[in-house]
Structures are given as structure tokens and as C-alpha cells.
Amino acid sequence: DxxxxxxxxxxxxxxxxxxxxxxSGDVVTIGWHVKATVRQAFDYGRYPLDQQDVRLRLWPSDLxxxxxxxxxxxxxxxxxxxxxxxxxxxxTMPGWQVERTQFTTLPRERNTTFGVTDADAANELYFNIVLxxxxxxxxxxxxxxxxxxxxxxxxxLLVVKESTxxxxxxxxxxxxxxxxxxxx
Numbered sequence: 001d002x003x004x005x006x007x008x009x010x011x012x013x014x015x016x017x018x019x020x021x022x023x024s025g026d027v028v029t030i031g032w033h034v035k036a037t038v039r040q041a042f043d044y045g046r047y048p049l050d051q052q053d054v055r056l057r058l059w060p061s062d063l064x065x066x067x068x069x070x071x072x073x074x075x076x077x078x079x080x081x082x083x084x085x086x087x088x089x090x091x092t093m094p095g096w097q098v099e100r101t102q103f104t105t106l107p108r109e110r111n112t113t114f115g116v117t118d119a120d121a122a123n124e125l126y127f128n129i130v131l132x133x134x135x136x137x138x139x140x141x142x143x144x145x146x147x148x149x150x151x152x153x154x155x156x157l158l159v160v161k162e163s164t165x166x167x168x169x170x171x172x173x174x175x176x177x178x179x180x181x182x183x184x
Contacts, residue, residue, distance in 0.1 A: 005061035011036040048138035054129040069125035071103045096131040
């Protein structure tokens with residue numbers, strides 16, 4: 001009697017299609033293909049040493065029923081947060097390292113009942129991906145140009161003699177051109 005499916009309330013753009021349906025005795029297992037754009041606010045106060053928690057929130061498709069969504073943990077070979085279960089084998093995010101994944105259930109955080117009296121009776125299911133920033137990328141992107149510029153100025157001070165101080169602008173232009181050639 002309960003409609004099958006779920007809602008991604010935080011998704012701005014979503015495509016949810018049924019991938020397969022298998023029946024084994026009294027158990028019906030439905031697999032879904034999900035493609036969604038989820039917007040979340042992150043705290044960058046500890047950049048570049050920050051850690052972010054990407055949370056995918058799931059609601060049952062019928063808010064009128066007392067339904068609690070439960071992940072099929074028997075489908076995973078290893079159920080450990082560090083095993084990155086729930087993600088594809090080669091999953092990557094440029095600039096980030098996946099630390100762990102986990103399912104959590106929390107009480108619904110709604111400030112309305114949507115006109116349904118039992119709307120807050122069940123919990124929400126979250127799939128969390130905890131990410132650590134790859135520290136080398138921000139170091140090279142932000143600090144390397146500063147280090148090269150500092151080295152150029154230091155080398156300019158070492159090379160320039162009293163007799164050639166009037167040509168400092170020309171020497172600096174040559175170093176700048178060399179710097180951009182090295183970058184390219």
C-alpha cells in the first residue's frame with residue numbers, strides 16, 4: 001500500500017529512474033539510477049586544511065505515511081566508513097580526497113507538517129560523504145606564483161650592480177617574460 005520511491009528535497013535538478021526491480025519471497029528490491037545537482041553551504045574557515053561533509057538527504061515519496069527509509073546494508077561486501085561504500089570504485093573529485101562515507105538517520109528537520117498530521121513521525125535518511133581537501137593543489141596554485149615572484153626579486157637584487165641600476169625596469173621586464181614562459 002506504500003508507494004515506492006523517494007524524494008531528494010535539496011536537489012535543484014534531479015533525474016530519478018527505476019533501474020531494476022527484483023522480488024525474492026516477500027522482499028522487493030528496487031534499484032534506482034539517480035542524477036542530481038545538490039547545492040550545499042560549506043564552511044571554508046579552515047581553508048586549505050578544511051573538511052567538508054556532503055549530505056544527500058532522502059525523504060519517502062509519500063509524506064502521508066509513517067515510512068522510514070533504510071539502506072540495504074546486506075548489499076555491501078564491506079560496511080566500514082573507510083571502505084567508501086556507496087561510491088563507485090574509481091570515484092574522484094578534483095582537489096578532494098574521500099575520507100569516509102556513511103548512512104545516518106536523523107529526526108526530520110521541518111518547520112511545517114505540510115498539512116499532514118504524522119509528517120514528523122519518521123526519520124530522514126542521509127548519505128554522507130566526508131571530504132578532505134588535497135593540500136598540494138592549493139599550495140601549488142596559491143603559493144608557487146608568490147615563491148617564484150619572490151625568487152625573481154631576490155635574484156634581481158643579487159644581479160643588479162650600481163652601474164646598471166637605471167636598467168632595473170628592463171631587467172624586471174625580462175624576468176617577467178621568463179616567468180610567463182615558464183608558466184606556459
